[in-house]
Amino acid sequence: DTGVSQDPRHKITKRGQNVTFRCDPISEHNRLYWYRQTLGQGPEFLTYFQNEAQLEKSRLLSDRFSAERPKGSFSTLEIQRTEQGDSAMYLCASSLHGIMNTEAFFGQGTRLTVV
Amino acid sequence: KNEVEQSPQNLTAQEGEFITINCSYSVGISALHWLQQHPGGGIVSLFMLSSGKKKHGRLIATINIQEKHSSLHITASHPRDSAVYICAPGANNDMRFGAGTRLTVKP
Numbered sequence: 001d002t003g004v005s006q007d008p009r010h011k012i013t014k015r016g017q018n019v020t021f022r023c024d025p026i027s028e029h030n031r032l033y034w035y036r037q038t039l040g041q042g043p044e045f046l047t048y049f050q051n052e053a054q055l056e057k058s059r060l061l062s063d064r065f066s067a068e069r070p071k072g073s074f075s076t077l078e079i080q081r082t083e084q085g086d087s088a089m090y091l092c093a094s095s096l097h098g099i100m101n102t103e104a105f106f107g108q109g110t111r112l113t114v115v
Numbered sequence: 116k117n118e119v120e121q122s123p124q125n126l127t128a129q130e131g132e133f134i135t136i137n138c139s140y141s142v143g144i145s146a147l148h149w150l151q152q153h154p155g156g157g158i159v160s161l162f163m164l165s166s167g168k169k170k171h172g173r174l175i176a177t178i179n180i181q182e183k184h185s186s187l188h189i190t191a192s193h194p195r196d197s198a199v200y201i202c203a204p205g206a207n208n209d210m211r212f213g214a215g216t217r218l219t220v221k222p
Contacts, residue, residue: 042212109156
């Protein structure tokens with residue numbers, strides 16, 4: 001297993017366009033987390049999945065954001081009608097149990113720039 | 116006041132110096148991660164601890180649950196230690212994050 005992988009690593013999009021990011025967690029990990037990190041700040045929680053169930057969403061996740069984990073393996077995060085304020089690093093993490101109960105593994109992130 | 120406060124925000128050291136980064140938090144926790152983030156974004160968990168002290172190579176992490184404080188120490192610092200170090204306390208599925216300490220170690 002090569003760890004948590006995210007695709008793409010970088011995305012530049014025009015305001016108003018839709019974008020989709022993918023996260024492939026470590027294969028046996030049933031917990032998958034999405035975070036957003038703006039420049040100079042620590043990450044902020046967006047949402048997490050236990051297997052295919054989305055169990056919690058932050059109020060940061062507006063109606064324009066949707067996340068799925070259809071078969072409990074990879075996950076996608078879609079942003080519709082992107083705004084300049086969406087520009088950030090989007091990080092994915094996975095763990096075998098709760099992220100504070102066990103070792104956590106992070107992906108390299110997807111850096112989104114909305115122009 | 117932020118839930119997780121780190122100090123200092125920025126730290127420049129000469130190779131070989133002993134480094135200390137501090138973290139204070141106000142939330143109830145079951146554990147705390149110290150994370151390392153290199154330019155380009157990838158994050159690595161260095162430690163997860165819930166009490167006492169852990170050591171891995173030149174890195175030492177301590178936590179005092181009663182005082183809600185943790186420290187990360189780097190002995191004999193090296194330029195390759197240059198990165199952002201993030202304190203992340205929490206419980207179960209809830210990980211909170213500090214803003215990070217940017218460490219630059221000069222040769």
